[in-house]
Amino acid sequence: MSISERISALVGPASFVVAGGLSVAVAIFAAITIERRTIEDVETVLAADGIDWVLVSANGLQVFLDGTAPNEVARFRAQTGASAIIDPDRVINRLDVAAADTAAPPRFSLDLLRNGDGIQLIGLIPGPGGDEAFAIAEAIADIAGEAEVVNMIESAELAAPETWDAALAYGLRALETLPRSKVTVFADRVEVEAVGETREQRAEFIAQLQQDQPEGVEVVLDISAPRPVITPFTLRFVRDAEGGRFETCTADTAPARDRIVAAGLAAGATGVIPCTIGLGVPSPSWGEAVETALEALARLGQGTVTFSDADVTLIAAQGTAQVDFDTVVGELDADLPDVFSLQAILPEPETLASTGPARFTATFDAEDGARLRGRLPPGSIGQSVQTYASALFGADATDIATREVADLPQGWSVRVMAGLTALSELNDGQLVVEPDLLRLTGNTGDTELVSRLTRLLTEELGPGENYDLDVRYVEALDPVASQPTPEQCESRIRAIQEETKITFDPGSTEINDTAGEVLDAIAEVLPDCLHVRMEIGGHTDAQGGEGMNLNLSQRRADAVLNGLLARGVLVTNLTAQGYGESQPIASNDDEDGREQNRRIEFRLLASAEVAAAAGDIDDQPRTRGGILAQGEIADWPFEIRPLPRPINPDGE
Template sequence: MRLKSFAIIIVFLSVAAGLAYFGAGMAATVMEENSELSIREALDDAGLDWAEVEADGLQVNLFGEAPSEAQRFTAVNVASKVVDGARVADKMSVKRTSRVLAPRFSIELLRNDSGTSLIGLIPAKTDRELIVETVANVTNGEVTDLLQTANYPVPKGWDRALRFAENALAGLPRSKISISADEVVVKAITDSIQAKRRAEAELRRATPTGLKVVLDITAPRPVITPFTLRMVRDESGARFDACTADTEEARTEIMRTAIAVGAPANSNCVVGLGSPSTQWGDAAVLAINGLAQLGQGSVTISDADISLLAAEGTDQAVFDRVVGKLENDLPDVFSLHAVLPETPDAEEGPVDFTATLGEDGEVLLAGRIGDELSRRTSESYARARFGADVVEMTARIDEDLPMGWGLRVLAALEALDQLHDGSARVTASDIVVTGNTGIETASADIARILSSKLGDAADFSINVTYDEMLDPLANIPTPEECIASIQAINAENKITFEPGSATISADSLSSMDRIAEVLQECPQFQMEIAGYTDSQGREEMNQALSESRASSVLTELMNRRVLVSGFLSKGYGEEDPIADNGTEEGREANRRIEFRMLTSETPAEAEEGLETEADNSAEETTTEVTEDAPTDEPD
């Protein structure tokens, strides 16, 4: 009986255990499914649909290829918010990238009165100390080095852009130069409009082939004294001899009015400082419209004085009406002087003084002058302006000349000084200046000179043509002309070195000065400075010596502020002798420097400053290098 009861208990317990095991299994399965589902939904909501979830009991496994390490970490973090983080097993991988992109290398050169700063990222192979040293040399000031380096390949064009920027920094004491491998952006402030034009011309001339250069150079508004506007209107139309404005808005209104009365659309009007009134633009517009109503004549505004000169034969009633309206409408600060010329007596002969400037610089003074003192004064003034040896005085004395004749003659000579060639003719009624000039602002400058010297009632006309070929900034020699000049200098006084060294001798430093002066006026071109030795001594030593000597020439040019971004130096040792090394004369001839102008077919490596053979098509001129010792062996 007892055995039977014990068996029943055993059976009951077994059934209970089986039911409990089955229930636990069912609960674990439900938990796995719920965990997978919840984590899957959370990953999808986070945009991590690349991740896969698999529950294994209480452990949750994450599979899949993450686009990045950050995405992989995010997936683990999302799953850990759904279940205990200890249950999450990271079995994900991270997608491998095909290559690591190099950073963008760049430098910001910031220069002002307190010094120069270098900020940016440069390749590890770039000589950082050399950059700092070069910038210190060209700026003659303190340099703050804030550069960082990265060990990536040097991008093509980097060295070329860097050399150009370093040279550009020398002439821009207040500037910001941004350098990258394919572009240099130059932002600077100059002291004057002339300095701005000169800097832009020099930088364009120095730009290496293949480098994009962006120039943003500004200059302060010029101070214009006297503040002048002059318009002439005759049978050929209307034109400005000079135009100034105090604001951009005033300039716009003046130009709109001038074009409406017949002035060319490309007329120039300079915005500057020195206006006598904030209503300058209003006064100028009124004066131009008044001239247009007269038909022909001229109007000159010099500071606050306005001179309106009608053409001969203008109707008196029209003249009175225009002048009366102007007198009423002009701002209070401006005064008007209006003149209606009388028709001259036809029986009177011409009385004039003419100063003529020839293309060769010779100046001839002819016509009439008031007295001996005026004659000597005019001649002395002309000699001071044009040179003592080029002035010829042939004017005769006439004591019956109009009052103020001597002052008009001096004003005409000052105006003539703005021309390359031409003449200035003085008569009792006007002054006529004609000729050619290389100064873009010559017409405005002449108008300013004459209006300030002669007063309100003076009449003058200006017919001056700007010729770019006469402009010293535009008249730049060709590379071939530059090479020819260098060759002539070296033929006159050959470059020599100290015996057995790469030090240029003291006797040759004057030649280096003259060569540098030539190159500073030349356009930027690509040139190789090649060094050669004779065959005495060991070949390896001669090779090193030739390289050092070519490099010394390049360094001397750079020290003289020559833009050398297109130059490279290379040593050829004993190669290509031009004379017999068996004689002293031959060895002396073989010790030489050759300057080769590289053509557009030169390999790209040359542009990067690498030592490569010049293309067979390179043009070549040779300058010999002599030294006192008969051998290239070191002392």
């Protein structure tokens, strides 16, 4: 065989081997490429769905999903996403599901419901061993008194959240303050729902509960009051050169009030406009009628508009053009809703005849009394006015120097007595009665007085009578607004004691001269603090027996209380409490420290209860104060009972 024949014989089989190898390589490369593309496609779909915890791999036509799903839903979403782009039979799901966290603590809450029948407790609270539930039950028993208590509290053997004690302390304080209420306590939130019998009581409740709210706890107060019955249903708006103002404002609903206030602002009123929502409205169209009348008065310029139930009186300013008056009154009469009737008055131009000498004046001051001058009708009518004034202001405090005149305008005595009645309500002021006008000016500490005087004068004089009120609210005259806060009362007494301590002779409980001077100064402060519950705490040093010191401190605290009583101080808001040597403020190892420990302290009552219940007196029984220790409530409501005196080691 030739060489060429031999080469041909070898090349033929080799070419088949090479071709086969190339085919296998191409097939392997194609399979790898397909697997890679499949993995990329699946990963892209899962990433678009926010699934980044799956490891995708492939082996031939099979696609494997590995990893740990946060929950069963996430596991299903991963498998569904992969099956959306390849045959579901090719998806091999090897995903695990993370174990559920069953140790998450529950959200503790306590519902406290109080009404005339008793108190109900419902909720889940923290407290290993039931200590918390026991303390709450004791506190509620103090609040309920003789009323029934239904206790459906469940306890969990878990530690309390950080702010739970403070929230609970505030919730219990709210429950004691509010005789008809629902209080819901969470660790981070306290919700209070209650009803006050009057608006004044509602304001008092809110003022008390806004004090000493716990830090880190949201407080929601929903305290309502029944709407007052207003009769007559009155509104009066005055527009003069200084602008517009409501002398009294009433509405039947919140939308009507907003509508009236907006109309008042448009007519020239400024600032915050109080408008009472009450019962007794003569028509559901009250808001519409008032709005229409105020718009008419604004077009007229100056004057007054008065509503007394369904009677509307529009009095234009003197000098208003007749044509303008007729136009505005005609449009207003047509636009007022049915039921309302309009009386419009345009005062006559001032003439020499109308500016006659008929005039009556009265001034009043709470300290100096009343002074009456001017003209009154003769005979029994004038005498009745003078007798009425003496009865209002006191015979000894009324200086009457009036003149009897026969030809006074009709109804003069009625106007004078109505004005004197209004004047007597002021702290100080002046009344001027003239033929065409009654003017009252002065000061008051009552925010509601102007509204009451407006209703009084409208009812006594009639809606068509022209009168002018310039009564200013002075906060310093307000007995509530001018009261010092509990903290201010405590601070004032502390400042007195920082200058000179209340001290006693050794072994004595008698008030000596030095202590008497301090009590004299404290006695001047306490009359302004009758609304504040305070404790007179007696303390000793550690010399002598514990029982002896306890009794000595109690007798000294009682001596201070009796000393204040002897100085004419009402002590119904004060409690005397002896603590012996149990609450030192300095070391008893040296004389300076012992001297500091021998003291009399005035403290807000709740602060004293908190300190006592927190463990300062080991032998003292548990009280509701133990619940308050974490909340540090500094102003407990006035109805709180004083703590029992501590029991000394001898059992006395």
